[in-house]
Amino acid sequence: MNSELRDDTMEEILMQDEKEIKNNGKKKRGCLFRTLVFLIIGLVGILGFIFAQQYFLDLEAEAIVRAARTSTALAGSSEEAKTIEKDHTATSEVPQCTPTPAPTSTEDPAFKRTATVAVQLTDVAAFQLTAPAEP
Numbered sequence: 001m002n003s004e005l006r007d008d009t010m011e012e013i014l015m016q017d018e019k020e021i022k023n024n025g026k027k028k029r030g031c032l033f034r035t036l037v038f039l040i041i042g043l044v045g046i047l048g049f050i051f052a053q054q055y056f057l058d059l060e061a062e063a064i065v066r067a068a069r070t071s072t073a074l075a076g077s078s079e080e081a082k083t084i085e086k087d088h089t090a091t092s093e094v095p096q097c098t099p100t101p102a103p104t105s106t107e108d109p110a111f112k113r114t115a116t117v118a119v120q121l122t123d124v125a126a127f128q129l130t131a132p133a134e135p
Contacts, residue, residue: 065127 065123068127068130069123
């Protein structure tokens with residue numbers, strides 16, 4: 001009986017040793033690794049949100065600029081139409097139109113680029129001078 005008890009005890013000890021060997025063979029990921037993974041995933045999510053917001057703000061700013069251009073173009077054309085209509089009704093004569101010469105194109109690329117930048121800066125300055133609408 002003593003030898004049976006000894007054999008059972010030895011078998012239990014061997015089984016426990018085998019379990020420990022199997023568990024030690026697996027690599028356990030530490031708390032620091034998990035924290036870094038969650039931190040990286042969180043940062044990627046936050047940066048994605050920021051980039052999406054910036055994209056939507058750019059679209060909104062572009063829409064505001066286009067709306068301002070459209071409103072000034074429409075306002076200018078309606079005022080011109082009213083003044084022409086008043087002049088036309090006031091006088092019975094048909095006004096003489098003088099033809100304007102067609103603008104000539106230039107071949108200098110530096111001049112074209114300078115003109116383009118000047119137009120863009122003028123548009124930006126005009127947009128910055130507009131007062132925001134009061135809600």
